Amino acid sequence: MELSEACGEGLLVRKIVEGTVVDHIPPGKAIAVLKVLRLWPPKPDGYRVAVVFNAESRKMGRKDIVKVEGHHISREEAAALALVAPSSTVNIIRGGVVAEKWKVKPPEVAEGLLRCPNPTCITRKEREPVKPRMRLVSKEPLKYRCVYCGSTIGQDEIEGYILV
Ligand SMILES: [Zn+2]
Structure with a gap:
């Protein structure tokens, strides 16, 4: 699957080759997602990150999207993610394509x-x-x-x- 399909049409940001796309974030929760991934506040030597607020979503109406270049998020980070954005899906991008995709799950x-x-x-x-x-x-x-x-x-x- 192409990355453009995974994160919606009409994005203004270029594709990433290696990294993570967190999709289907409840609208307004992108900053909370960045915080649990320790990407907020942004650091000058940190990962390149693209955030889309209020993207169109057939399923949710509106959604936020976070793209992190050069970092594949871990299962631990995904568990923390599930606490602030339980609806979100994680796409692990390798070589420009979605290599893994899963729905986050709040830990028992x-x-x-x-x-x-x-x-x-x-x-x-x-x-x-x-x-x-x-x-x-x-x-x-x-x-x-x-x-x-x-x-x-x-x-x-x-x-x-x-x-x-
Ligand atoms: Zn206690």
């Missing part, structure tokens, strides 16, 4: 990905803190519950608790 257990909202939780102790583990309790809307203290984080709050 988010380990070390989300900070517990409870300030007295064992995972937030300053001395010997325990690695935070949050279990997925609902997919739509997203909801996670702390394995240790039972505190929950809902879809709207997730961005503020992401650790990566």
Whole structure:
């Protein structure tokens, strides 16, 4: 499949040969996606990144798209991505074509990905803190519950608790 098919017609940016296209991002979430991929704020020596806000989408009406040149995102990055943009699809581009394509999936257990909202939780102790583990309790809307203290984080709050 050609990259142009993967990320919609009429894009103003050139094709990438090696990299990642994150497609079907809910409109308005592209910056949150850049943050979890550690691409925001942009650095002068960082990857070349193209962002499209409010692209046409048959499926979603509007969508955002993020293209990262020279970086194939990892499964860990994809797990964090699923927390802020659960509808998104990842296209891994190799040699100018889509080599892999998958829908992101919120992890059943988010380990070390989300900070517990409870300030007295064992995972937030300053001395010997325990690695935070949050279990997925609902997919739509997203909801996670702390394995240790039972505190929950809902879809709207997730961005503020992401650790990566
Ligand atoms: Zn907790």
